Amino acid sequence: MTVAYFTKCEETFRVKIALVFITKNEEAGLIATLPKVDLSIFDEVYAIDGHSKDKTCEVFSYYKIPVFQQSIPGLGGATLAARANCQSDAMVFFHPDGNENPKDLSKFIDPLNIGYELVIASRMIAGSYNEDDDKIFKFRKWANLCFAFIANTAFGSRKCRVTDVVQGFRAITCEAFDRLSLDKTDCTIDYQMVIRALKARLKITEFPTIEGMRVAGNTNFASIPTGIAEVKMLLREFWIGNSFLHQTNPNELRSCNQASNNATSSFLTKRR
Numbered sequence: 210m211t212v213a214y215f216t217k218c219e220e221t222f223r224v225k226i227a228l229v230f231i232t233k234n235e236e237a238g239l240i241a242t243l244p245k246v247d248l249s250i251f252d253e254v255y256a257i258d259g260h261s262k263d264k265t266c267e268v269f270s271y272y273k274i275p276v277f278q279q280s281i282p283g284l285g286g287a288t289l290a291a292r293a294n295c296q297s298d299a300m301v302f303f304h305p306d307g308n309e310n311p312k313d314l315s316k317f318i319d320p321l322n323i324g325y326e327l328v329i330a331s332r333m334i335a336g337s338y339n340e341d342d343d344k345i346f347k348f349r350k351w352a353n354l355c356f357a358f359i360a361n362t363a364f365g366s367r368k369c370r371v372t373d374v375v376q377g378f379r380a381i382t383c384e385a386f387d388r389l390s391l392d393k394t395d396c397t398i399d400y401q402m403v404i405r406a407l408k409a410r411l412k413i414t415e416f417p418t419i420e421g422m423r424v425a426g427n428t429n430f431a432s433i434p435t436g437i438a439e440v441k442m443l444l445r446e447f448w449i450g451n452s453f454l455h456q457t458n459p460n461e462l463r464s465c466n467q468a469s470n471n472a473t474s475s476f477l478t479k480r481r
Contacts, residue, residue, distance in 0.1 A: 224321045224382070225252040227297035228314065230274070231287050231304050231377070233259030237425035238306040239268040245311040246303075248272075250318060253297045257287045284377070285391070285398035292386050301380040307424035308340070309378040316416050317380040326385035326411040327402075333357070333372035336417035352436055356400060359443065364407040371413060374403040375439070378418065385411050390453040396435055397442040404446045405453060 228251040232239070248254050255275040258266060259282065269276045279290040291300055301317045303309060313330050320328045332339040333354065341350035353375055361370045377399050389405040391398055406413060 222322065224299050225297040226299045226301060226318065226321060226380070227251060227253035227255065227295050229291045229295070229300050229302050230254075230256035230269070231284070231291070231302055232256055232261060232265050233287075234261045234263050234265060235305055236261070236263040236265045236268060238423075239265060241307060241424045242305040242311055243268065243272060246305075246314060247311075248274075250315055251301070253295070255294060257290045257294070259287060281394050283395040285394035285396070288398050288402075289391065289394070292383065295383055297383070299380055299382040300386070302377055304377055307421050310419055310421060313378070313416075313418050320414050320416075321380060321382065324412055325414045326382045327406045327413045328380040329371060329373055329376055329403075329413070329415045330378040330418035331371075331373040331415040332376060332418060332420050334415060334417050338419040340420045340422065349432060352432075356439060356443070360400070360404050360407060363447070364404055366407075366410070369407055369410055369413060371403050371407065372415060375399050381406075385409075388454070390456045393442060395438060397438050400439050401442055401446065404443070408446075408451050409454060 228246075228248065230239075255277060256269050257279050258269075258276050259279055266276050277290060277294050279287045281289065288302070291302065299321050301314060303311075303314065309330070316330070317328050331337055333350075339347075339350050341347040353373065357372055357374045360374055365371070379399075379402075381402070385406070388409055389402060391401055391405065393401045
């Protein structure tokens with residue numbers, strides 16, 4: 210049983226939400242998807258780029274979208290850079306390669322505003338579509354379901370479960386992100402985020418999404434090496450348990466220092 214849909218609570222509050230593009234050589238994908246993205250529904254929009262060799266950054270410049278080059282390579286490095294540059298309360302990660310539907314971006318807003326901390330566009334629940342669904346041998350989908358079963362069985366609960374654990378099309382609040390103390394810099398950060406979210410008992414929900422075809426090029430994540438990396442990360446998460454919950458996160462420390470500086474400045478202003 211998974212929390213597949215969300216039910217509106219009585220009280221809602223306005224969350225500032227950032228849209229974060231994660232790119233590396235996605236010029237063709239951007240040209241095809243950016244015109245379909247409603248940027249106006251977000252409070253902040255920026256991109257984390259993996260030092261693209263094509264005209265990815267020029268496309269962002271045309272749309273006046275700020276671009277930050279990641280200093281640490283890998284998907285995890287981009288995800289950590291997204292948090293470091295975020296000025297909002299929550300982030301929606303979007304990979305403009307054609308797999309993720311721009312029309313689904315608005316579906317992240319309401320769940321965040323009613324208190325969910327992690328929202329995932331699932332390709333594994335009723336009403337969704339996975340690009341493996343039309344294949345006889347669904348190796349990629351089966352691996353995803355297997356990883357989901359392990360994570361939910363080992364770390365989840367009856368009310369805290371996830372069906373699509375490696376889907377990068379997701380949103381998370383910055384407060385929750387900081388609590389998870391994520392440290393993987395490669396492609397396993399999405400799975401690590403879900404595992405630690407289950408351990409921390411975050412408020413999680415999913416909605417169905419239709420996975421599209423990649424616009425151009427090939428995925429940067431080969432199936433077998435990626436699967437091996439996911440298994441290694443999973444074993445490490447079994448080993449460390451919940452110890453990450455007691456770590457000091459640099460983002461939290463930065464927020465505390467900023468709050469302290471603001472309070473000091475306010476106090477000195479009043480004294481004058």
